[in-house]
Amino acid sequence: MTALTRPVLPLLAASAVLLAATPAQTDSRQVLLDAMSSELARNQQQLKLQSHEPPYFMSYQLKDYEQEVVAARFGAVFMDDGYRERRLYVDARVGDYAFDSSVAEGLEFSFSTKGTSYTARKEGPLDDSPLALRTSLWLLTDEKYKSALFQFLKKKGEDVYSVEDPKRPASFTKEKPSTFVQPPVARPFDRARWVKVAREVSAQFNAHPELFDSEVRITADKVTRLFVSTEGTRLVTEETLYGLHVSAVTRAPDGQLLDDSRDFYAPTEAGLPDDERIRQSAAKVIEELMALRQAPAIDPYTGPAILAPEASGVLFHETVGHRLEGDRQDGDNEGKTFKGQVGKLVLPAFLSIHDDPSQRALAGEPLNGYYLYDEEGVKGQRVTLVEKGVLRNYLLGRRPVEGFLQSNGHGRSQGTLKPVARMANLMVESTRQVSDEKLKQMLIDEAKRQGKPYGLIIRDITGGNTNTSSYGYQAFKGVPRMVYRVDVKTGKETLVRGVEIVGTPLSAVNRIVATGQKRGIFNGFCGAESGNVPVSTVAPAALLQEIELQRAVEGKDRPPLLPSPAAQQAPAPAAKP
Numbered sequence: 001m002t003a004l005t006r007p008v009l010p011l012l013a014a015s016a017v018l019l020a021a022t023p024a025q026t027d028s029r030q031v032l033l034d035a036m037s038s039e040l041a042r043n044q045q046q047l048k049l050q051s052h053e054p055p056y057f058m059s060y061q062l063k064d065y066e067q068e069v070v071a072a073r074f075g076a077v078f079m080d081d082g083y084r085e086r087r088l089y090v091d092a093r094v095g096d097y098a099f100d101s102s103v104a105e106g107l108e109f110s111f112s113t114k115g116t117s118y119t120a121r122k123e124g125p126l127d128d129s130p131l132a133l134r135t136s137l138w139l140l141t142d143e144k145y146k147s148a149l150f151q152f153l154k155k156k157g158e159d160v161y162s163v164e165d166p167k168r169p170a171s172f173t174k175e176k177p178s179t180f181v182q183p184p185v186a187r188p189f190d191r192a193r194w195v196k197v198a199r200e201v202s203a204q205f206n207a208h209p210e211l212f213d214s215e216v217r218i219t220a221d222k223v224t225r226l227f228v229s230t231e232g233t234r235l236v237t238e239e240t241l242y243g244l245h246v247s248a249v250t251r252a253p254d255g256q257l258l259d260d261s262r263d264f265y266a267p268t269e270a271g272l273p274d275d276e277r278i279r280q281s282a283a284k285v286i287e288e289l290m291a292l293r294q295a296p297a298i299d300p301y302t303g304p305a306i307l308a309p310e311a312s313g314v315l316f317h318e319t320v321g322h323r324l325e326g327d328r329q330d331g332d333n334e335g336k337t338f339k340g341q342v343g344k345l346v347l348p349a350f351l352s353i354h355d356d357p358s359q360r361a362l363a364g365e366p367l368n369g370y371y372l373y374d375e376e377g378v379k380g381q382r383v384t385l386v387e388k389g390v391l392r393n394y395l396l397g398r399r400p401v402e403g404f405l406q407s408n409g410h411g412r413s414q415g416t417l418k419p420v421a422r423m424a425n426l427m428v429e430s431t432r433q434v435s436d437e438k439l440k441q442m443l444i445d446e447a448k449r450q451g452k453p454y455g456l457i458i459r460d461i462t463g464g465n466t467n468t469s470s471y472g473y474q475a476f477k478g479v480p481r482m483v484y485r486v487d488v489k490t491g492k493e494t495l496v497r498g499v500e501i502v503g504t505p506l507s508a509v510n511r512i513v514a515t516g517q518k519r520g521i522f523n524g525f526c527g528a529e530s531g532n533v534p535v536s537t538v539a540p541a542a543l544l545q546e547i548e549l550q551r552a553v554e555g556k557d558r559p560p561l562l563p564s565p566a567a568q569q570a571p572a573p574a575a576k577p
Helices: 028-046 130-159 191-207 275-294 309-324 436-449 505-509
Strands: 002-005 055-073 076-094 179-181 213-229 234-251 257-266 301-307 351-355 383-387 425-430 454-467 475-487 493-496 499-503 512-528 531-551
Touching: 002 309, 028 055, 028 130, 028 179, 028 213, 028 234, 055 130, 055 191, 076 130, 076 191, 191 213, 191 275, 213 275, 234 275, 257 275, 257 512, 275 475, 301 309, 301 436, 309 351, 309 383, 309 425, 309 454, 309 475, 309 505, 309 512, 309 531, 425 512, 436 454, 436 475, 436 512, 436 531, 475 505, 499 505
Parallel strands: 179 234, 301 454, 425 531
Antiparallel strands: 002 454, 002 512, 055 076, 055 213, 213 234, 234 257, 301 531, 351 383, 351 425, 454 475, 475 493, 475 499, 499 531, 512 531
């Protein structure tokens, strides 16, 4: 289940760890990178258990996380905090590139079945101590190597029972080494400003006690990543991501829980909206929730609908993007929707899709899915997935797919989770574009043709999720927020609520008959096997000949019994002249 929501190495002598430079001249990142390289070289030379194979590949990764957060509710600060941590990831593989110890995510076996096994900690030292870092990596490497040996022997034994497959791809791709050291990236945070903004904007909701909870949250995140591998890759990258979130919650008179939000992301603090735009965003959230409280709940629906650009992007992310991730093309537990379909028509011929982690912004708006190198040390690359409806490629990490033996830089993960192929910036293009007015008229015409009294326009969506497993139905779900019923006689739009988008992926996307001219951006985070990673989708509005909406969860909880204290607060007395 996945979900989209709106965050040969040259052998180095140990003495290389200490640089002949004064502290003021030393880049601490380089000191730590050299320490990682030295420990990796030591293990590459010496790590071996009796008559068993040594590791043929190893990599070390250190992620240094820094975050600042300010959050306010009801006009008061509830959180004003920051934290920092360092996390380590070690990959040790036994065997060779063609057949090694790697197993599918979630299926690793413990290397010990007797006694109490020791699990090495994955935290790295916050101090820039080469010795402490090397010691931590030493313990992790020892554990990973023993586990890899156990997995390799078990995998070889299980392979005896498997039918030989001459087309079986290798276990791991062999990549050319990369060397890159990014200059340090600043992460300013004007705490005083954000505390003031959070207080003032969150106080706007006090005038509307029907909205019983709300929050204004500002975050500033920075990840410094150091990576070395036995293939010779040495990387230092730094990424910053600022977030501003305005959200509120209420209940309709029938008990249904309703939420709304405005979410902004930017790689710099200056890229966040100014104070006036933040206040306007809060006012819009209030306006929409008050309207939703009065909107009628509609019954389940099957018929034509327009998905606005952001909602259309979520549709493509869930129905197509996840099913084109390379790791999903193999394994008994995957549905393999698009396996063996390369060169075949899988979407309407007017649609093309590519994914490009190297694109930082589109029309001046930042894209969450931007990065330089993936978590496996491969440079992020633009890849054409679907060209004029024809499948051309997959999103690939370092786990090969039949016919595609090299990574295209999409091995991604959160923290210390094992990387798998994931989306970054998924972009949809169309050659069948019409104006918004024409698209609405086509919606009305299609509804009339089907004998429907109305069609639907879904203008906003919170996210979605999908199931790609072979053990379940190949289905997806979207959670729309602002849904409008369009009367076929008058064209009048009426806000409604209480439904969710559901369907089967191939059926849904192949019912797209036209798109709008303007593309919109959905920035958010995608959760899957390797954790939550920042992503973006870029897509035009799409008219679907048929879409299915099921009834949303019906809330029956009573709203708070007493009115909010804000509703009882007397207005402040006028100032005396």
